[in-house]
Amino acid sequence: MKMNGAQIIWECLVREGVEIVFGITGGKVIPLYHELPAYPIHHITMRHEQAAAHAADGYARATGKVGVCIATSGPGATNLVTGLANAQMDSSPIVAITGQVASGDLGTDAFQEVDITGITMPITKHNCLITNVTELAQAIREAFHIARTGHPGAVLLDVTVDAQMGQCEFVYPEAVNLPGYKPHTRGNLRQVAQAAEMINQAKRPVLMVGRGVIVAHAQDELVELAEKAQIPVSTTLLGKSAIPESHPLSLGMGGMHGESYTNLAVQQADLIIGIGTRFDDRFTSAAHTFAPQAKIIHIDIDPAEIAKRVRVDLPIVGDALNVLRELVPLVKEAGHAEWIEIIDGWRSESHEHSRHWEEGEVLVPQYVVRSISELTQGDALMVSDVGQNQMWEAQYYIHNRFGGLISSGGLGTMGFALPASIGAQAGCPECTVWVVAGDGGLQMTIQELATIVQERLPIKIALLNNGYLGMVRQWQEFFFERNYCGTPILGPDFAKVAEAYGMAGITVCEKAQVGVALERAMQIDGPVLIDFRIEQEHNVFPMVPAGRPIDEMIRRPKQV
Amino acid sequence: MTLAKDYNNNSRRTLVVLMEDKPGVLSNVSNMFRRRNYNIESLTVGHSETPNISRMTVVVHASDTVLEQVIKQLYKLIHVTKVTDITDDDAVIRELALIRVHAISTSRAEIKQLVDIFRAQIIDVAHDSMTIEITGTEDKVDSLVEILRPFGIKELTRTGRVAMVRGGLAAGGRG
Structure with missing residues (x-):
């Protein structure tokens, strides 16, 4: 069936399961928007392109599906930059489609022309410029595949206005053709067995959970592992809500503004099991001060995250769900009663510091x-x-x-x-x-x-x-x-x-x-x-000063 | 122990990188080196034996831990298909240089003699200069450049390192 480029874009989006897109129209996406009413996709008109990218990001995180945002060329495209960088940093799968000046005008500093693929190269997982309608379908298929698989991220497709208007026979691509892109999703079984052995021997283990567990939907397996071997669970900021925080083994967020008992547990641990986290500096502080007594197991889908910031004793490259499913049966039941008792002691001591705001009169x-x-x-x-x-x-x-x-x-x-x-x-x-x-x-x-x-x-x-x-x-x-x-x-x-x-x-x-x-x-x-x-000069406590070990925090004052 | 970039423990490493020949892929690779603060000494790129696959030779200054990151970050680029560290392999490493040197009638013979010793070639002669082509290891090119310098080098261009492992194993052909 013959279609124009704009129809091909919407047709492909529908086939990728897209129901909502966030965007702002403009001169170089008019042909694209012209075809939209014929497709079952709801367009939310934002007031700024940065917001369109953030909305797509929020949509992706809330639904687990790929978020889509649209902007015109030039300033529309540059306004997306912060949103793309944000999604990319937090492994949120979004696809941005930008209009571009006609292919014949490329490189002439035409009205509202900007090299957005050049600008976004370091802040996207992948991007490409499409100048010919025949390349569109394959490019969109690959964009969604790249955005949602492996270490998820932001992808930008820059489509010239003539590619949106040109016609060609539409054939939905059967497969992606990306010989250089093959995410490792299965952990190496020998390493998984080694991890189980390390967990079985640990006396003071702590789990450190990042957003990778949420992306992989590995919440049940995480709780199963934590309960089976009685391992307390700390999270990064983005790992919060991977485990219900009213669970007795949940330690909440650690790091620069983590609770004292969480940070003490991490620093006193003899084993850290990091899952779906990149050992970000807001959690670890200076890498050489982090968990000095612990061996570190690092489970992550992205090999480039392994040993990027902190030393790792045992790496496992794979999807958190797959790895945990292999790992849990090999882990022996354990109690770690003494260790949990120590942490609970720190926990109740920490609660002493919280009383004043509960009882005080001030709006805090x-x-x-x-x-x-x-x-x-x-x-x-x-x-x-x-x-x-x-x-x-x-x-x-x-x-x-x-x-x-x-x-x-x-x-x-x-x-x-x-x-x-x-x-x-x-x-x-x-x-x-x-x-x-x-x-x-x-x-x-x-x-x-x-x-x-x-x-x-x-x-x-x-x-x-x-x-x-x-x-x-x-x-x-x-x-x-x-x-x-x-x-x-x-x-x-x-x-x-x-x-x-x-x-x-x-x-x-x-x-x-x-x-x-x-x-x-x-x-x-x-x-x-x-x-x-609220009270104007209220502070966030605890707080770890920059570069200090995370157990050297400034505690909450016991009274104001 | 931190894995922060440790430039005290650096050495020169040679990587062969195979990548799909797509628009932007070269700038994507060089951009990655820049933004991750890796130290490139030279970078050359050209066709490989496989159609649509380009082959890049990169020389970086890196410690073992940084090198490991460099290789992983290269693999992370969507169009990169293979990265091989050939630093410790038995490899043929060559560089080509073109050197235009000041040469008047009284110095031509001496320059010619030096060029012959280095098995280089004179490829152009003008009334006040000669252009010399040399292929060899970087050390050999360095030596010739230093020896010619007193005559007055008017122009110099070097390709940077290209490399290939000796014998049967192709850089892209192993696990």
């Missing part, structure tokens, strides 16, 4: 987040922004829903949460979606409130508003003589802004109003923004 962010956690019973799909708000969310929301946290981990992109929540809610209409953001990050993509209202997405936004770029202010307080240069920010009346966009806005200034405001937000059948005016 911990109370807000913990209240949302209790109200939603840990089952909401939480989308957090970057900075202090992100750490408070991570510390005080008890994630019991598998994959229930979406956050920008690797790139740390302020402004991520709001657009990502659009993708998450669009992909999971039945979920309760909460955004936790600060006033700095929210203002970076606040225009997307319009998209939320237009799409009638019932997203609840908890704004932790302290009038500062708070994480940097905290660093200035601790390490730069309280020189608050560049961190105070004046915000608008956010509740009024929300109302101006056509959604409900609530302002909360006192601790006693929190519960009522949250109840009201849940009752409103639509989007709500709650502006929590």
Whole structure:
């Protein structure tokens, strides 16, 4: 059947299972958009291309499917850059389609021409420029294959406007042709057996779980392993929600702002079993100080992640699900009662440090987040922004829903949460979606409130508003003589802004109003923004100063 | 122990990289070396014996641990099909250089003599210069360049290292 390039793109997207795309039209994608109404794909019109990429990213993380975003050439394409880098860093499978000037104009600095494949080469898993309609179908097939398999990531296809309009016979490609791309998904069985042996001999094992476990849907196998051999489970920020956090073996997040008992357990362990994690510096701190007594097993699908930052005693390259399925039967049941008792001692000692905010009068962010956690019973799909708000969310929301946290981990992109929540809610209409953001990050993509209202997405936004770029202010307080240069920010009346966009806005200034405001937000059948005016110079504790071992943390003050 | 890049323990390593001949693949490889802060000494690329497969010879300064990362990061590039470290193999390693040297009638004979000693060739003569072609190991090219330098080198171009393992094993042909 003869089709034009635009029809081929939509036809291929439908066959890849795409139901929703996020984008903004423009001069060089008009032919593409012209054909869209004939296909069963819902287009969400964003207000900025960066937000389109974040929405595709949020959609991908919430659904496990590939997220798709579309932008025009030139500034449309360059606006995608932050979103692509963010998705790539956090192994989120997205495919971006950009329009490009006609192939005859390439390289002439034509209006809205930019070399987007050149620009995005270091921040995509793969990209290519398509100048001929006959190359389209194969390129799209391969783009989705590359985005979703192996170590997932961002792929960009730059399609010239003449390739969108040219006609050819459409044949859906049977197979991909990528001789250089063969992800290792099965772990080496000899190494798996060795890992089991190391686990069986360990006295103080700790699991360190990253997003790879969520991507692989290996949650049941993870819990099975943890329970069978009684191994406490720490997670990275992006590994949160791989295991229900009310599970007795869950230690929550470790690292720079990890709980003291989590970090102590990691530093005292004699065996670390890292699964689907890249031993990121926010968890490990300086690599040579990390888990000094432990042997390290590293299970990851990407060979290039093995021994990239920390020494590894036993690498296993493979998909977390496949490896755990082979590993669990070889692991012997164990109790590790003494080890767990030590950790529980640290845990209850740590809780002593938490009392003051529970009892105090001040409106503190911990109370807000913990209240949302209790109200939603840990089952909401939480989308957090970057900075202090992100750490408070991570510390005080008890994630019991598998994959229930979406956050920008690797790139740390302020402004991520709001657009990502659009993708998450669009992909999971039945979920309760909460955004936790600060006033700095929210203002970076606040225009997307319009998209939320237009799409009638019932997203609840908890704004932790302290009038500062708070994480940097905290660093200035601790390490730069309280020189608050560049961190105070004046915000608008956010509740009024929300109302101006056509959604409900609530302002909360006192601790006693929190519960009522949250109840009201849940009752409103639509989007709500709650502006929590939290204590301005509240800090995130514990905190590990840069470069220090993760058990040398600044603890929470016992009283304020 | 950290695996941070340890430049104290560096040595020169020669990698042969096979890749699909697609647009952008060369810049993708060189871009990766730059952004990961790997230290390239030379990089050459051309056709291989297989149609649509290019062959690159890269010389990097790297420690063992960094070299391992370099190889893995190369494999991670979608169009790279094979990476072989031939540093410790018995390999034929060659470089070609073209050297235009200042030469007037009084010095031509002496230059000719030196060129012959190195088994190089004079490929062009002008009234005030001679152009010399030499193929050999980098050391040999270095030596000739140094010996000619006092005459006045007007222009110099070197290809960088190309390499092939001796005997039966092709770089792309082993596990």
